[in-house]
Amino acid sequence: MVSxxxxxxxxxxxxEGRQRYTCLAGGTRSGKTFLIVRMIMLRALKAKGSxxxxxxxxxxxxxxxxxLDTLPHVVEHCFPSVRLKEHRQDGYFALPNGSRVWIGGLDDNDRVEKILGLEYASVFLNEASQIPYSSALIAFTRLAQVTRGIRQHAFVDLNPAGKxxxxxxATRPRRSMK
Ligand SMILES: Nc1ncnc2c1ncn2[C@@H]1O[C@H](COP(=O)(O)OP(=O)(O)OP(=O)(O)O)[C@@H](O)[C@H]1O
Ligand SMILES: [Mg+2]
Incomplete structure (x- = not known):
């Protein structure tokens, strides 16, 4: 049981709000990435084929x-009965309901074209202080999959960055986790 x-x-x-963009900012190990990955799993389970x-x-x-770290940890603590199938070559995990969670980098041109060739119901920019704004904007254009049951939602997390x-x-609202 997770607490x-x-x-x-x-x-x-x-x-869980209805807004399109959410940013969590906070110190290292405060649990930002865990929470967002958990939310993505909830969303993937809710909307089959998302x-x-x-x-x-x-x-x-x-x-x-x-x-190799956060996703298995989230599944173990929050979704122990869900089995993910890893498709390492293609860069995604498949859920039993046909939903898929892609994991990738914006620095790898071949891969990025493949990843950004699809439309998503959720786009999560992890450690966004390292991501150039131009790359973030391109990634956000792929937040376009229409599904039953969930709204499109972009998530961002970062350690506090300069003003x-x-x-x-560019992201509102923010939640500080200090
Ligand atoms: N509610 C929770 N229950 C169990 N484990 C958790 C929980 N929240 C976070 N963790 C674990 O605590 C560790 C730190 O969490 P996480 O990686 O999400 O922090 P973070 O804020 O993203 O840190 P960083 O800024 O370094 O990326 C991870 O191993 C994560 O799996
Ligand atoms: Mg993190």
Whole structure:
């Protein structure tokens, strides 16, 4: 059974809101990525056949931190009965209901074309302070899959960045997890 810190609990409620963009900003190990990956799993389970992209700047870091760490951790704690099928070559995990969770980097031209050739119900930019605004804008254009049961939603997480960083200007509302 999963439990949340007070900061995570407030952020969890925010993530369930009807807004299109949500950014979680907070210190390292405060549980931002865990919460957003959990929300993506909930959304993928709710809307069968839906697609969800989890993107970092570097593809290697995305696979190492999300596919091999956060995602298995979230499944173990929050969805112990759900079996994910890994399609490493194609860069995604398949859920039993046909939904798919892609994990990739925005630095890898071949892969990025493949990933961004699809439309998604969720786009999550992980560690967004490392992602250039131009790449973020391109990724957000792929937030376009129409599904039954869930609204399109972009998620962003980052460690606090400078006031002029695009995440301080372009994503509302934000939730600080200090
Ligand atoms: N509610 C929870 N229950 C169980 N484990 C959790 C929970 N929240 C977070 N964790 C685990 O705690 C660790 C830190 O969480 P997470 O990676 O989400 O933090 P973060 O805020 O994204 O950190 P960073 O800024 O370094 O990326 C991870 O191993 C994660 O799986
Ligand atoms: Mg994180």
């Amino acid at each position: 949340f810190s007070a900061g995570q609990e407030a952020a969890r409620r925010l993530l 697609r969800h992209a989890i993107l970092r700047h570097h593809a290697n870091a995305a696979w190492a931190s999300i596919a 002029s960083h695009w995440t301080n200007v």
